[in-house]
Every structure is written in C-alpha cells, then in structure tokens.
Amino acid sequence: MVKSDILDKKPLIGFFPDFSGIGETYPLIKIAKRYRELGGEVVFFSHGGEYEYWAKELGFQIIKIKPDASDIFKYLKEKSDEDLIQLIKDEALIYKKAGIKLLIQTSIFFSCLISPRLVKIPIISVVSGSTIPNYYKQNLGTFPDEFENSFTRILPYFLKNRIYNSISLKFAGSGIKKIKILAEKLNINIESKYSYDIMLGDYTLACDSMDFLGLKPTRDFPEENYIGPILADDLFKQKIKIEDEVENHLKRSGKSILISLGSDYPKKLFLRFLKIFNQTDYNVIAIYTTNIKEIELPIVNDNILLKKFVPSMITLNKMVDLSIIHGGRGTVYNAAYSGKPVIGIPNITEQQYNLDCLIRHGSGLRLSKKYFTEKNFLRTIEKIFNNYETYLKNAKHLSNIMPKPEGDVNAARRLIEILKHL
Numbered sequence: 001m002v003k004s005d006i007l008d009k010k011p012l013i014g015f016f017p018d019f020s021g022i023g024e025t026y027p028l029i030k031i032a033k034r035y036r037e038l039g040g041e042v043v044f045f046s047h048g049g050e051y052e053y054w055a056k057e058l059g060f061q062i063i064k065i066k067p068d069a070s071d072i073f074k075y076l077k078e079k080s081d082e083d084l085i086q087l088i089k090d091e092a093l094i095y096k097k098a099g100i101k102l103l104i105q106t107s108i109f110f111s112c113l114i115s116p117r118l119v120k121i122p123i124i125s126v127v128s129g130s131t132i133p134n135y136y137k138q139n140l141g142t143f144p145d146e147f148e149n150s151f152t153r154i155l156p157y158f159l160k161n162r163i164y165n166s167i168s169l170k171f172a173g174s175g176i177k178k179i180k181i182l183a184e185k186l187n188i189n190i191e192s193k194y195s196y197d198i199m200l201g202d203y204t205l206a207c208d209s210m211d212f213l214g215l216k217p218t219r220d221f222p223e224e225n226y227i228g229p230i231l232a233d234d235l236f237k238q239k240i241k242i243e244d245e246v247e248n249h250l251k252r253s254g255k256s257i258l259i260s261l262g263s264d265y266p267k268k269l270f271l272r273f274l275k276i277f278n279q280t281d282y283n284v285i286a287i288y289t290t291n292i293k294e295i296e297l298p299i300v301n302d303n304i305l306l307k308k309f310v311p312s313m314i315t316l317n318k319m320v321d322l323s324i325i326h327g328g329r330g331t332v333y334n335a336a337y338s339g340k341p342v343i344g345i346p347n348i349t350e351q352q353y354n355l356d357c358l359i360r361h362g363s364g365l366r367l368s369k370k371y372f373t374e375k376n377f378l379r380t381i382e383k384i385f386n387n388y389e390t391y392l393k394n395a396k397h398l399s400n401i402m403p404k405p406e407g408d409v410n411a412a413r414r415l416i417e418i419l420k421h422l
Contacts, residue, residue: 010040011419014100014121015060016112019049020069022263023328024106026232027126027207027408029054031104034412043098047072047109050290063098065091072109076178084182087111092118101419105201110179117188122422123201124415128329129208130353132200134221136165140214142356144349145368203418207329207407212336212357212398227414229333230407231314246316249283249305255385256283256320260313262328263289265347267296269369273324276374277304282381285310285320314338322384327351332358339399341384341391345369362394 015032018024032042032055044055044062047069055062066087067075076084092115095103103116104124116123135141143152143160152160183190203225210217210226217223250256257277261270270292277284277300284304288297297306310316313331317323317338325331327346332354335342342364344355355366365380384391 008039010035010038010416011101012041012043012099013102013104013415013419014043014045014095014098016045016065016103016105017051018069018106019046019052019055021049022051022232023330025049025051025054026330027230028104028106029058030230030232030408031126031411031415032060033058034408035415038412038416040412040415043100045094045103063094065094076110081182081185084110085185088115088118088182088186091115095119095121101422102415104415110182113179113190114183114186114188117183117190118186122203122418124418125201125204126411127204127206128350128354129206129210129213129215129226130357131350132204132206132221133169134215134218135213135353136168137218138215139165140356141165141168141353145346145352145370146349148368148370205411205414209403211401211403212361214357214360224414224417227410228403228407229337229405230411231333231337231405232330243310246285246305246307246310247319249285250319252283252303254281254283254303255322256285257381258316258320258323259284259286260323260331260334261287261289261326261345262331262347263291265289265291265326266369267292269345269372271296271298272374274298274300274304274306276377280378285316321388322381325355327353327355329354333405335395336361336363336402337399337405339392339396341388341395343367343380343384345372358398361398362391363398364391364395 013035015028017028032044036042042060044060045065046052046062047065047067049069052062088111091111095116096119100121102122102124104126105112106126113123129135139162141161141164143157143164180190204221206226207230208226209228210223259273270288274286275298281303286304286306287310288306288308300306313334314337317334317340320340323335323340323342325335325342325344327344328351335358342358344358344364344366346352346355346366347369352366358364359366365384367377367380
C-alpha cells in the first residue's frame with residue numbers, strides 16, 4: 001500500500017449488503033474496510049438483518065432503508081406498482097442526499113437495481129463468479145439437483161448440463177419482467193433481458209479466482225473484475241484461537257469429520273446428520289447456526305461435539321480429516337484453502353456450482369439433497385476414506401495453487417480505478 005494512497009481523500013461510496021446473510025455481509029464489510037484504509041469515505045445502507053452489527057462495531061455510518069429485511073418479499077408481492085415506484089423514488093432521494101458516487105451492493109431487492117439509476121449513481125454488484133452469464137456461456141453450469149426427477153435422472157449428464165446452460169442464458173422470470181416494467185414507468189432503460197443478468201451492475205466484481213472456477217476472461221467480463229476470494233476469518237482476530245474443547249475432541253482416536261452447513265440449510269436434514277453420526281465411531285464437530293435453537297438440539301454421544309461458533313473455519317478445516325459442507329461461497333473457499341477433502345450437499349443451485357469447482361479439482365464428492373439417503377451418505381464417506389490419499393493429494397494441490405485471499409484489497413483498488421473514469 002502506497003503512503004500517498006492512504007493520505008489522499010477519496011469519494012464517499014455507499015455499500016448495501018444483505019445483512020440477513022453472513023455470506024452476503026462480510027465481503028462488503030471487508031471491501032469497505034480496505035477502501036477506508038486507502039483514504040475513502042464509506043456509508044452503509046441497510047434493510048436491517050442479523051449481521052448489521054458488524055458494520056456498527058467497525059464504526060461505519062448506517063442509513064436505514066425501508067422496508068425491513070423480514071418484509072421485503074411480502075412488500076413486493078402485496079404492494080401496487082404505484083407504491084413500489086414511490087419506494088424507488090424515496091430510496092433514490094436517500095442516495096442523492098447522502099452524496100455517494102457509487103453504490104456497491106449484494107442485496108437482491110428490486111429497488112437496488114432501479115433507484116441508483118434514477119439519480120445517475122453507478123451500481124457495482126459483488127457476486128459469485130458461478131452466477132454470472134460467462135459461467136453458463138462456458139458450459140460450466142450443472143443441472144440443478146432441485147430440478148431432478150425420474151425422467152432427468154436417466155439422461156446423460158453432458159446432455160442435460162448443456163441444455164440447462166443454454167436455457168439459463170435465455171430465461172426471463174417474473175422478477176426481471178417486474179423490474180423492467182417499473183423502470184419503464186420511471187423512464188429508466190434497463191438493458192438486462194434475462195434473469196441471470198439481474199445481478200449485474202454497471203460493473204460486476206466476482207469474489208473468485210478464475211483458475212478455481214475454470215473460467216477464462218472475456219471482453220464483457222475481463223480478468224480485473226475477478227477480484228479473488230474474500231474470507232471472513234480476520235473479522236474475528238480477537239478470538240482466532242481454536243478452543244481447547246475442540247482440540248481435545250480431535251485428539252480422540254479415529255477419523256474426524258466437520259459439519260458446516262450455514263444458516264439457510266434445512267434444520268431437519270442437519271438434525272438427521274446428527275442422528276446418523278450418533279450411530280458411528282467418527283469424531284464429529286457439528287456447527288449449528290441461528291436457524292436451530294439450543295432446545296431443539298438432540299442428546300448426542302461423546303463422539304459428537306456441538307458448537308454454535310468457531311472463530312477460524314479454515315483452521316478447523318485443516319484439523320479434521322473430512323468436511324461436510326453446503327456449498328456457500330465462503331464455506332467452499334475455506335475448504336479449498338484447507339487442503340482437506342469434502343463432501344458437498346447443496347441446498348440451492350449456486351451452492352451446487354460452488355461445490356462443482358471443488359469436485360472438478362478432485363477434492364471431494366457431491367451428494368443430492370433431494371434424493372438423500374442414509375445408506376448412500378455413509379457409503380460416500382467410506383468412499384472418501386477408502387481412497388483418502390488420492391482425495392487428500394488433490395485437495396492439497398488445490399490449496400497450493402490458490403491465490404492469496406485478497407479479494408477485499410483488490411476490490412478496493414478496483415473501486416478507485418472505476419472512480420477515476422467516472
């Protein structure tokens with residue numbers, strides 16, 4: 001970092017994360033921190049959400065935007081076009097009064113894609129590289145587990161994957177149609193035609209490594225827009241040491257397994273995993289989140305340690321023999337940097353694509369949530385452990401070729417470059 005970069009005052013920019021999700025919050029928090037370190041001014045906009053406290057703890061100004069996070073989709077469904085247009089105008093006025101030069105967002109609420117344009121403020125979207133059109137154009141999307149049925153399961157993978165990639169690029173759902181209708185009533189031209197364009201801003205930054213994704217740069221999505229991975233670990237520097245309770249549990253004889261499924265994973269399936277592992281000799285550390293109350297947790301045997309929070313997931317991934325994950329971007333990168341094998345059971349399509357990147361590197365296996373069975377689950381774990389040296393070698397190779405996780409640093413510098421050309 002050049003000293004003059006720190007001293008030069010840089011324009012005020014706004015950040016609008018979805019504070020209800022940890023995976024959507026910490027990338028923007030970290031980018032904002034880096035931009036501030038480079039001399040930039042920052043303000044956060046918020047619909048509320050559990051992780052809003054991170055921005056408060058770091059001393060960022062927060063401006064509330066209606067409606068509340070818990071009412072967003074209900075609001076869109078129940079309000080008239082006139083009500084929605086007024087909301088867009090009110091939101092645009094808030095941006096104008098704040099005086100921001102850019103809006104960086106991960107929020108998928110429709111107004112974020114219209115209101116900044118009403119007051120000529122460029123939008124920068126921060127997304128997963130597996131959700132941009134280039135991913136489908138380069139035929140990397142796989143047929144979603146959630147869409148599988150008795151007919152599709154008999155089709156060869158290469159065929160249904162190719163069909164799905166083609167359809168995905170040309171699909172236009174009700175969301176994009178609604179946005180275009182509202183934008184037209186406000187005399188705003190939205191160029192996006194298809195649903196997978198919806199997250200694209202005037203600039204779109206992918207929190208990914210191109211090599212990890214298997215993507216090549218293109219004219220519309222150049223290499224500098226792949227900012228690289230952003231990890232959450234250093235947000236918890238004051239608590240970074242793994243607890244003695246965890247270390248002692250992993251000293252037990254036998255294979256060790258980590259379960260980390262995120263806050264949006266079906267509670268019933270997580271509890272089912274606990275029931276299955278209660279009947280095994282595997283030493284399990286199971287991370288439960290806000291979607292499960294402590295009173296709902298079952299009584300488990302000594303081979304299972306239940307934890308609500310672990311400060312360094314990368315460190316813990318490195319300590320266990322195998323991780324069972326859902327495929328959130330942060331969780332997948334924690335696994336990639338750890339150099340240990342995984343079994344992925346995605347909850348949504350984006351998580352499936354993130355897991356596919358690990359699978360293509362030979363670091364593990366993916367299972368279906370829709371057709372999940374205890375027998376197949378245990379058989380897959382045995383398959384990993386029976387061929388452990390191969391999976392471990394591949395996982396270690398992947399960790400060695402991964403770039404430094406400096407997506408937040410690269411993003412802050414990219415923002416400054418974009419500001420120079422406005």
